[in-house]
Amino acid sequence: MIDVETIRREEFPITRRGIYLDNATLGPPPARHVRAVTALLQRMSAEGLDDLFAISDEGVDVVRAKAAALLHADPSHVFFVRSTSHGVAVVAERLTWREGDEVVLYELDHPAGVFPWLNLADRGVKVIFIKDRGRFGFDADDVREMLSPRTRAVCVSLVNFAHGTRADVQEIAEMCRTRGIWFVVDAVQALGALTVDASRLGADVVVAHGYKFLLSGFGLGIACCSDRALAELKVCRIGWNSVENPFNVDRILAFDMRFPPSAKRFEPSFQPLPQVFGLGATLDLFHEVGTGAIEKHVLSLAGADHLDRGAQRRRAGANPARLAGKQDDVRGARVARAPVAALLQHRGRDRSPAELSLMAEIEEELGRRLEELGLRTSPEELRELASAYPALVAWMRMTEELAREEEEELPE
Ligand SMILES: Cc1ncc(COP(=O)(O)O)c(C=O)c1O
Helix, strand or coil, rough: CCCCCHHHHHCCCHHEEECCCCCCCCCCCCHHHHHHHHHHHHHHHHHCCCCCCHHHHHHHHHHHHHHHHHHHCHHHEEEEEECHHHHHHHHCCCCCCCCCEEEEEEEEHHHHHHHHHHHHHHCEEEEEEEECCCCHHHHHHHHHHHHHCEEEEEEECCCCCCCCEECHHHHHHHHHHHHHHHHEEEEECCCCCCCCCHHCCCCCCEEEEEEEEEEEEECCCCEEEEEHHHHHHHCCCHHHHHHCCCCCHHHHHHHHCHHHCCCHCCCCCCCCCCHHHHHHHHHHHHHHHHHHHHHHHHHHHHHHHHHHHHHHHHHCCCCCHCCCCCHHHHHHHHHHHHHHHHHHHHCCCCCCCCHHHHHHHHHHHHHHHHHCCCCCCHHHHHHHHCCCHHHHHHHHHHCCCCCHHHHHHCCC
C-alpha cells in the first residue's frame, strides 16, 4: 500500500494549494528532485566542480542504472535525450532510407512522433496513417493492415496524448520483429505512471521526456534502444562524448573515433547535470514506492480499466455494443472519451457571430453567478470559462447520442 498522504505532504508542495489534477502535460517535480538540482547548482556556483569528469561519467551512470531499472532494461542500452522527438529521431534520422519506403503511424498521435517521419518526405519516405474512425484507439490488426513490403518503421505512443488509450505495443512489437520492421515507442504518457518493460517489449527505441509522469522537468528524457539499434544505426549527432573514453585527456588529440558498444554513443556532450541528479532523486522515489504499486494506484484513480477493456473488445473483433451484459463498461469507456473528442472538435475552430454573442452572454451570466457565490473572477478567467462552453455542449450532445446509439443496438 502506498502511503499517499505522506508522499503528498513531503514531496509535492503543489498539493498545499489545492487538488492537483495531473493533466498529462506537466508533472510537478518532487521536493527531493528540487533539492538535488539545487545542491549541484549551488556547488557549481560556490565551489566549482573539481570532480566534473567523475560526476559526468560514473555519476551519470548511477542515474542511468536507476533509469534502466525503471525501464526493465540493461543500462548499456539506456541513453539520455533532450526530448521525446529527439529519441524518435534516433531511428528516423539514422536509418538509411530508400525512395518509396513507408512508415506507419496513427492519425491521432502527437506531432512529436509524427514530424520526425514527415520530415523525411524529401528522401522519398511515405507516411501511412492508421485511421481512427471514431474509435479513439487502434489495435494490432490496424497496424497489420497498413504493412506492406515497403514498410520500414512503425512508431506509436504507448498511451495516446488525446484520448488516453493504451496501444497494444507488445503485439505490434512482435509483428514488427518478425518482419524486420523498426519499431519506435513514444512512452512519454506512460513512463513513471505505468510499468514499461522495455526488454520484454523489444522495440528499437522506447523514449520519454522528463516533464510529464517522470516528474523531472524539461530538456532531459530517457531512452532505451535495441541491440539492432546499437549495431545498425549510424551515430549522427556526433560530439566529443560519443566515443569510447571521452575523458582521457592524454589521448584527446588522437581523435580516436571509436564508439563505445553501449548506447552512450548517442550522447554527444555533457548531460544537463543538475537535472540528471534531479531525475535520479525522482527515480529513487519511484523505486522506493515501487512501480507496480504506482501503476495500480494510477489505474484505480483513472478508471483506466474501462479504457483497456474497451480496447480488448475491439481487438477481439466484437462490436462492443452488442456484447450482452457488458454495456456498462463499454458505455463508460466511450463516454469517458467524449470530452476529449468534443474538445478536439472545438479546438482552434473559428466561431460564428452567433456563437460569439452567445459566449458573451454566458460570460456575463457566469460572472453574475460567481459573484453571488462570493467568488471573484478576472475578465480573462471568465473568458476562459465561457470558451469551454461550446465543447461542453458538444460533450453532452455526444454523450446523449452514444447512450441512444447503444440503446438501439442492445440485443432484445
Ligand atoms: C505523446 C506525446 N509525445 C511527445 C510529447 C512531447 O514531445 P517532446 O518530448 O519532444 O517535447 C507529448 C507532449 O504532450 C506527448 O503527449
